Amino acid sequence: MNRPALSWIRLAALVRKEFIHISRDPRSLAMAFLMPMILLILFGYAISMDIKTLDLAVYDQDKSAASRQYVEGYQASGYFRVAGSIEDYASARAQLDRGQVHLALVIPSHFARDLEQGRSPKVQVIADGTDANTATIALGYAEAVTNRFSTVRQHATIELAVDNRVRVWYNPDLKSRWFIIPGLIAVIMSVITALLTSLTVSREWESGTMEQLIATPVQPIELFLGKMAPYFVIGVADVLFSVAMGVWVFGVPLRGSFLFLLGVSSMFLVGGLSLGILISTVAKSQLVASQLAMILTFLPAFLLSGFLYSIDNMPRFLQVATHVVQSRYFVDVLKAIFLKASPPRFLAEDLAFLGLFAVVVFVAALRKFKKKLT
Amino acid sequence: MSVPTTSPLPPSAGIIETEGLGRAFGELWAVRGLTLNVRRGEVFGLVGPDGAGKSTIIRMLTGILPPTEGAATVAGFPIEGGEEQLKTRISYMSQRFGLYADLTVEENLSFYGDLYEVPRRERGPLEERLLGFSNLTPFRKRLASNLSGGMKQKLGLACALIHKPEILFLDEPTNGVDPASRRDFWRILYAMLKEGVTVFVSTAYLDEAERCSRVGLMHGGRMIQCDTPQRLKQGIPGRLVELEAGQPRAALEILSGRFDSGHVSLFGGKLHLYADSEEEVAQALAALGEAGIEVLGAKSIPPTLEDVFIQQVTHTPQEAVS
Numbered sequence: 294m295n296r297p298a299l300s301w302i303r304l305a306a307l308v309r310k311e312f313i314h315i316s317r318d319p320r321s322l323a324m325a326f327l328m329p330m331i332l333l334i335l336f337g338y339a340i341s342m343d344i345k346t347l348d349l350a351v352y353d354q355d356k357s358a359a360s361r362q363y364v365e366g367y368q369a370s371g372y373f374r375v376a377g378s379i380e381d382y383a384s385a386r387a388q389l390d391r392g393q394v395h396l397a398l399v400i401p402s403h404f405a406r407d408l409e410q411g412r413s414p415k416v417q418v419i420a421d422g423t424d425a426n427t428a429t430i431a432l433g434y435a436e437a438v439t440n441r442f443s444t445v446r447q448h449a450t451i452e453l454a455v456d457n458r459v460r461v462w463y464n465p466d467l468k469s470r471w472f473i474i475p476g477l478i479a480v481i482m483s484v485i486t487a488l489l490t491s492l493t494v495s496r497e498w499e500s501g502t503m504e505q506l507i508a509t510p511v512q513p514i515e516l517f518l519g520k521m522a523p524y525f526v527i528g529v530a531d532v533l534f535s536v537a538m539g540v541w542v543f544g545v546p547l548r549g550s551f552l553f554l555l556g557v558s559s560m561f562l563v564g565g566l567s568l569g570i571l572i573s574t575v576a577k578s579q580l581v582a583s584q585l586a587m588i589l590t591f592l593p594a595f596l597l598s599g600f601l602y603s604i605d606n607m608p609r610f611l612q613v614a615t616h617v618v619q620s621r622y623f624v625d626v627l628k629a630i631f632l633k634a635s636p637p638r639f640l641a642e643d644l645a646f647l648g649l650f651a652v653v654v655f656v657a658a659l660r661k662f663k664k665k666l667t
Numbered sequence: 668m669s670v671p672t673t674s675p676l677p678p679s680a681g682i683i684e685t686e687g688l689g690r691a692f693g694e695l696w697a698v699r700g701l702t703l704n705v706r707r708g709e710v711f712g713l714v715g716p717d718g719a720g721k722s723t724i725i726r727m728l729t730g731i732l733p734p735t736e737g738a739a740t741v742a743g744f745p746i747e748g749g750e751e752q753l754k755t756r757i758s759y760m761s762q763r764f765g766l767y768a769d770l771t772v773e774e775n776l777s778f779y780g781d782l783y784e785v786p787r788r789e790r791g792p793l794e795e796r797l798l799g800f801s802n803l804t805p806f807r808k809r810l811a812s813n814l815s816g817g818m819k820q821k822l823g824l825a826c827a828l829i830h831k832p833e834i835l836f837l838d839e840p841t842n843g844v845d846p847a848s849r850r851d852f853w854r855i856l857y858a859m860l861k862e863g864v865t866v867f868v869s870t871a872y873l874d875e876a877e878r879c880s881r882v883g884l885m886h887g888g889r890m891i892q893c894d895t896p897q898r899l900k901q902g903i904p905g906r907l908v909e910l911e912a913g914q915p916r917a918a919l920e921i922l923s924g925r926f927d928s929g930h931v932s933l934f935g936g937k938l939h940l941y942a943d944s945e946e947e948v949a950q951a952l953a954a955l956g957e958a959g960i961e962v963l964g965a966k967s968i969p970p971t972l973e974d975v976f977i978q979q980v981t982h983t984p985q986e987a988v989s
Contacts, residue, residue, distance in 0.1 A: 306781030310770065317769045505765030508729045509782045510755045664750075666732045 307519025342469035357405035476600035479623040486565025494573030495582035507664040549630035564651035571658040594620035688737035713869040715885030721869035758827035768812035783830030797825040817848025913961035
């Protein structure tokens with residue numbers, strides 16, 4: 294075929310037409326901005342791994358100065374609040390059952406005597422394991438309080454062999470919001486991009502305008518680029534908007550290069566918008582297209598991108614599967630740019646995969662699209 | 668322009684030629700065994716009820732629906748393999764309104780001008796002419812969604828003509844359009860014919876079929892007759908008698924019992940009766956008289972295409988269709 298690869302006149306006409314559609318449909322334009330905002334607010338506030346106060350029930354059988362000092366350690370740590378004293382195991386069970394307390398602490402009657410005589414007294418901590426995450430953290434804190442009590446007691450007699458000073462870099466307070474928000478932006482954008490383009494193409498199949506279009510000399514690549522260009526602009530605006538919300542509403546520091554962030558986002562957007570186009574080559578109704586877009590982007594982005602759950606902790610086969618999840622690379626890069634100010638060369642692998650994804654999906658969509666009715 | 672405008676076609680050859688063309692959807696054949704030759708400059712009408720396969724034929728010939736069997740060339744290009752070349756020389760107006768409702772008249776027109784890469788210099792006068800033709804000039808800034816049904820179809824036609832196609836494919840273009848707009852529509856088509864455009868149009872209106880230079884009668888996916896309207900009408904055997912009876916429904920019932928189905932039908936308040944001979948007419952009149960139905964008048968009339976169609980459909984053996 295000696296046809297030119299692309300006609301600029303046609304491409305320009307398609308882009309212009311798409312911009313007109315968007316500008317005359319304020320509702321869908323509003324949706325393109327309200328959706329990321331609502332999702333950011335909902336998930337940004339709802340998902341929190343931080344544990345603020347743990348309620349503690351104390352069953353102190355010893356009632357000595359030492360046991361009171363030990364309980365005092367829990368209060369002083371700032372993580373626990375003594376919700377009340379109890380006098381038997383039955384009430385400990387009752388309070389845990391009702392969810393009134395997270396933990397019950399049992400101090401045996403010979404606690405002070407054992408300490409005096411140099412024997413290690415045993416204390417019991419009972420945690421509500423229905424929320425395993427909270428229980429794990431609570432037990433960790435309890436252990437820390439106990440260790441601290443022991444070292445203070447022993448300090449007069451034994452020198453510590455190793456003095457362990459722990460520092461956390463990039464997020465010293467371990468604020469979960471700091472790593473959730475950048476990842477959340479990636480998750481939200483991957484859903485929105487696929488949704489936007491898949492809907493706009495399937496709408497044309499539904500309304501019958503596509504039947505008319507495929508009977509003209511228009512080429513698929515012109516059609517796709519024409520569809521993607523306006524939504525690319527909207528996508529960039531969405532990213533800027535979400536980043537601004539992350540910084541100013543949620544207080545996440547943007548330490549890396551803003552231009553780099555914009556560049557990576559552009560690569561990501563091309564891939565995401567192409568995925569939407571690919572979806573629309575299969576789904577020719579808006580309903581099916583939106584369902585497919587949600588299934589193919591939201592679930593993988595939420596579960597397999599490393600946004601909330603570390604990929605390193607997944608079983609091997611899932612780890613392999615995450616490589617086809619585009620948002621995985623974007624989550625990784627966004628967290629790194631936001632918190633670590635990583636330069637591009639540290640993220641070369643992620644960038645390469647983002648580029649590869651965009652190219653493969655776009656070419657697949659071109660091959661899959663036929664100017665035919667079925 | 669990326670494609671040369673001259674067609675690689677000798678002037679004598681048909682501009683549309685099909686050979687045993689057929690299309691099945693699953694087990695069902697929508698069209699089968701279509702062999703056809705449409706000459707340059709003709710208005711070819713495809714006539715038949717819904718589901719007869721008219722749209723399927725047009726979609727195959729415009730290169731957007733692959734055939735299941737057979738072959739066809741349109742403007743000299745095969746519909747399989749040459750569909751992208753043929754698309755630059757034809758226009759297609761689908762049965763559904765295929766323009767953008769949220770674009771104005773003008774925007775739709777210039778969008779289609781761009782799709783066919785019509786040079787901007789030629790565009791202005793051509794757009795004016797097409798808008799004037801279709802009486803859409805006062806509405807050029809109006810959104811397509813706010814046009815009446817007839818105006819929408821005329822806009823569709825204007826968009827289809829912006830690149831001066833060699834063949835215009837129209838799938839039931841006047842379906843649901845008011846009579847005034849239908850006249851406008853045909854006026855534009857005739858003007859196009861003078862410029863050498865070939866028109867391939869499907870319609871369920873038999874009065875419109877009369878305007879075509881040749882008509883193909885479609886029934887159950889088969890083309891059962893194909894000729895000029897004149898010859899089709901001459902071709903029916905026997906004679907057609909129009910009866911005016913006091914009780915047309917009762918008369919229909921009585922005559923239906925005596926004649927084959929398709930020979931008697933009700934047109935408005937009058938009965939049309941196909942009779943093989945004068946004798947049969949006399950017998951029919953006698954039968955009505957016996958039943959006490961008053962016959963107010965009986966005269967021989969020239970058949971319309973509708974008569975031809977009804978007669979043909981009922982005379983086509985079923986095995987030829989399925």
